[in-house]
Amino acid sequence: MHLPPLTFVTGKGGTGKSIITAALALNAARSGQRTLVCELDDHPTMTRLFGLPDDLGVEPTATRDGVHVANFRGMPVMQAFLRTFVPSRRVTDLLLRNRVATTFFESAPGVMDAVALDRVADILSDGRWDRVFVDLPATGHALTLLRLPASMAEMIGVGDLAARVRRLADIMADPARAALVVVTLPEEMPVTETLEFCSTIRREVDIRLGAVVVNALRRLPLDADERSRIDRIARATEEAQPQASARIRLALRLGNFWHDEDQRGLIRLEEELPSTDRITVPFVYHKESERDLVEQIAASLRQREPEGGAA
Ligand SMILES: Nc1ncnc2c1ncn2[C@@H]1O[C@H](COP(=O)(O)OP(=O)(O)O)[C@@H](O)[C@H]1O
Numbered sequence: 001m002h003l004p005p006l007t008f009v010t011g012k013g014g015t016g017k018s019i020i021t022a023a024l025a026l027n028a029a030r031s032g033q034r035t036l037v038c039e040l041d042d043h044p045t046m047t048r049l050f051g052l053p054d055d056l057g058v059e060p061t062a063t064r065d066g067v068h069v070a071n072f073r074g075m076p077v078m079q080a081f082l083r084t085f086v087p088s089r090r091v092t093d094l095l096l097r098n099r100v101a102t103t104f105f106e107s108a109p110g111v112m113d114a115v116a117l118d119r120v121a122d123i124l125s126d127g128r129w130d131r132v133f134v135d136l137p138a139t140g141h142a143l144t145l146l147r148l149p150a151s152m153a154e155m156i157g158v159g160d161l162a163a164r165v166r167r168l169a170d171i172m173a174d175p176a177r178a179a180l181v182v183v184t185l186p187e188e189m190p191v192t193e194t195l196e197f198c199s200t201i202r203r204e205v206d207i208r209l210g211a212v213v214v215n216a217l218r219r220l221p222l223d224a225d226e227r228s229r230i231d232r233i234a235r236a237t238e239e240a241q242p243q244a245s246a247r248i249r250l251a252l253r254l255g256n257f258w259h260d261e262d263q264r265g266l267i268r269l270e271e272e273l274p275s276t277d278r279i280t281v282p283f284v285y286h287k288e289s290e291r292d293l294v295e296q297i298a299a300s301l302r303q304r305e306p307e308g309g310a311a
């Protein structure tokens with residue numbers, strides 16, 4: 001998958017956004033790219049996946065794998081933001097200790113999002129990174145976030161702050177510099193939501209849809225020969241062990257059903273997003289840990305060329 005310097009990753013909650021982001025970042029770092037993952041989701045997982053402490057700050061922290069991770073959520077990112085505008089540390093500290101101010105920062109819509117995105121723009125301009133991955137919140141919140149730079153630039157108009165905001169909108173709109181990756185499961189509901197999300201993005205946000213990652217694809221674990229052998233076992237045990245035989249048949253049927261459902265999901269994505277790359281990632285049945293899962297998915301992404309689309 002050819003990704004630009006800035007990749008945003010989103011998807012319906014629980015579809016594997018964070019695992020996929022981590023796997024993409026791992027592959028980038030291993031191919032020699034200076035790689036940073038920015039955690040913007042409210043459910044941070046990068047720290048766990050990369051063995052870092054949970055109270056990670058805004059400064060990029062190195063992991064053993066060469067990937068760097070930074071947390072762009074909460075008060076630390078607000079603190080970093082204020083420090084770029086307010087030279088006096090005493091004043092920013094006072095502000096951040098003030099309950100009214102912090103309540104405003106945390107509850108006013110878009111304030112923390114705008115601040116987090118401003119940090120992303122800072123990170124991109126400092127020249128230290130070849131690849132930056134942003135683990136966004138789930139689709140609903142991600143849409144609000146992705147709309148923000150362009151709408152703020154429009155709202156603020158001219159001046160230093162407007163220029164500051166506009167730099168990220170400009171990067172996002174440049175297909176050579178930024179892309180959005182949407183992660184989905186191949187099941188009916190997530191596919192429907194993914195198609196709706198992608199069409200809203202196309203209408204409302206100036207960003208290239210880089211790829212749809214179809215995660216946890218359930219492949220038929222047996223070929224035709226193996227299936228008929230199992231079928232023979234089911235028949236042979238029918239009399240002596242009717243329950244066991246019925247379970248064997250049920251397992252076979254479920255395997256077929258899931259496989260067919262996933263194939264239908266893939267076909268819908270192909271038909272309705274014909275010009276977008278689709279990257280399939282298999283369901284991983286055996287994993288030692290979440291970290292092992294990331295390794296297995298990273299290996300599968302390295303082999304897998306996009307299926308169809310405009311690669
Ligand atoms: N390809 C896969 N095979 C098996 N399990 C997976 C796969 N991808 C993700 N998972 C599991 O799904 C769960 C959710 O993944 P996560 O990346 O945390 O989702 P999200 O960030 O979208 O909320 C994790 O517990 C992970 O173990």
Ligand SMILES: [Mg+2]
Nearest residue numbers: 017018041045
């Ligand atoms: Mg996540």
